[in-house]
Amino acid sequence: MGKSVNFAAVLTVWKKELIDHLRDRRTVLMVFMLSVLMGPLLLVGLSYFISNVEEKAEKKEVFIVDVSNAPPLANFLARQDFTVKDPKPDFRDLIKEGKHDAVLVVSPEFAEKFATGSAEVELVYDDTRQNASAQSIGVLRQVLRAFNSEVTAQRLMARGVSPGIVRVVEVRNTNLGTPAQRAAALMFIIPWMALFAGISGCTSVAIDMTAGERERGSLEPLLLNPIDRLSIVLGKWAAVATYAVTIVVLILAGFAVTLVLIPLPKLASLISLSAMQYVSFAALLFPFAPAIGALQMLIATYGRSFKEAQTYVSYLIFVFSFVPVIAQFSQLKDADWQLLVPMLGQMMVLNRVLRGETLGMIYFVVPLIVCAVIATVSIFLLNKLLQKEKIIFGRS
Amino acid sequence: MIEVRELKKKFGDVHAVNGVSFTAKSGAITGLLGPNGAGKTTTIRMIGTLVSIDVGSVSVNGIDAARDPEAVRQTSGLLTDARGLYTRMTARENIRYYADMRGIDRTKSDRTIARFADWLDMGEILDRRTEGFSQGERMKVAITRALVHEPTHVILDEPTNGLDVMTTRALRELIKRLKAEGCTVMFSSHIMQEVAALCDEIIIISHGRVTAQGTTEELLAMSAKNSLEDAFVALAEIENHHMTFDTPTSTINTNKEAA
Incomplete structure (x- = not known):
């Protein structure tokens, strides 16, 4: 310079x-x-x-209201090693505030409807709450999907139909990432x-x-x-x-x-x-x-x-x-x-x-x-x- | 000796200095007197190599300021109205900073600082941090800092501005002492009594031009007034060769080079 x-x-x-x-x-x-x-x-x-993230993923816990109304579901969860917990009574407000995991509500008519065909359950969550219910909703959905296909398979087999007819593509999840990663x-x-x-x-x-x-x-x-x-x-x-x-x-x-x-x-x-x-x-x-x-x-x-x-x-x-x-x-x-x-x-x-x-x-x-x-x-x-x-x- | 010839400086459309010429004689005190905005500060800044020269020339101790500004800064000490100190440092450290930068060794600079401390009565404040210093105290530190390299040419821009009586007096004593030590001193002011009391020669500057130059007596004679204040007003109002008073014109230095 x-x-x-x-x-x-x-x-x-x-x-x-x-x-x-x-x-x-x-x-x-x-x-x-x-x-x-x-x-x-x-x-x-x-x-x-x-x-915190890891703990949640490892816990295998689901919150369900009146799981006793749905014995097949309770049975399924027990076989999958899930612990079913009762949510807090004001869980709807708590979820809105981001202080509660997602909750599955089983209606009293579940058993009756399940026996005749299709039953309904309610999933309560708030997907704007990143850290609380949004994470647990995935777990609940997965559980319900698995339950659905198991029951479907059983029913089809009972009628002598191969379950493969409704399962065109079988999805097997292999997640290489750990929650920590x-x-x-x-x-x-x-x-x-x-x-x-x-x-x-x-x-x-x-x-x-x-x-x-x-x-x-x-x-x-x-x-x-x-x-x-x-x-x-x-x-x-x-x-x-x-x-x-x-x-x-x-x-x-x-x-x-x-x-x-x-x-x-x-x-x-x-x-x-x-x-x-x-x-x-x-x-x-x-x-x-x-x-x-x-x-x-x-x-x-x-x-x-x-x-x-x-x-x-x-x-x-x-x-x-x-x-x-x-x-x-x-x-x-x-x-x-x-x-x-x-x-x-x-x-x-x-x-x-x-x-x-x-x-x-x-x-x-x-x-x-x-x-x-x-x-x-x-x-x-x-x-x-x-x-x-x-x-x-x-x-x- | 400080020689200024046909100095001009324009800021935008304003001619701050418009053809200033004068000579400040060696070993003498020269006063630059003029109203606010007359161009004193700009002239001084050009002499001190802080501002570039548009037209004309400045020579300090025979050195051309435009050609070798660093040599001019070596031999001269300039105090402008910017007298800021570092408040987290002591007065001594503030002064030493400049001495160190100029490569003056510590024993020598300490001696100079001690001398100035004695002259300006600032022994007590020397090792105090400058935070909260009064205007006068700040001035004393700033002037010592500006002169720590013991320059032969001292240029001060309105040094007494805003100071109390005691500090003003100490400063005037300092100027006299510098002259006694052989320094060429030049300072600007708009207070005529001060200039009259101290200066061997007075240069009156107005509207960017020198309107008169001479001793107090000469200026009084020139303007045909009895008081210096009247003389100053009269002489400051001369513009562009037109003289508004009747005196022998030969002694009036308007736009030509000073003797």
């Missing part, structure tokens, strides 16, 4: 910015504490969620949080160093020193990068310590991060957080005050935090072009690392180059911006 950089000045600026911001106890403590606590909170939460789809939260914390953690520092200097009226005298502006920008960026990398290290340490110290049996089988996986995480997060830090500094410089800059930067963070959500909802399949998109590329690679895939160097080198480009361009433009009189003197 043209003129040679004054490294002594870069070092001076870096040291000053680090000390200055470390003294901002409240902000620093909060950011660092959150980084450290994020791992434990996320992992414990995920673990609880997964074991299905819950593991939620694990995308881990890399997402790590990436998000890495970029949002250094926001206040990035803003204070740029828009903050403008607001305080300390930018003009700072630029009066016989130091080229690039050296000042580099010193400031070095401080932001140090801060960002520290946050990432704390986050990873939080994950590591939680996995080692807190017994989370359900999670342990899904993620027991190897040293190689931590290295992969670091290889993606270390360049990413500082690069986005540089971008935040650039955007924040347009703000005449801390508040104004905060608004600008929040747009950026909003975009970054939504990238993975959109990817998740649009069911975007992993593809190599995503490596070129910041955040999306990192998410894709980290998710695959979490799933235990072994990835080639290209998956780390391409995001690294993208980050290097973002950082270089941001610093270059920031340097240009600081030559502008409108920026140097434009105070609120």
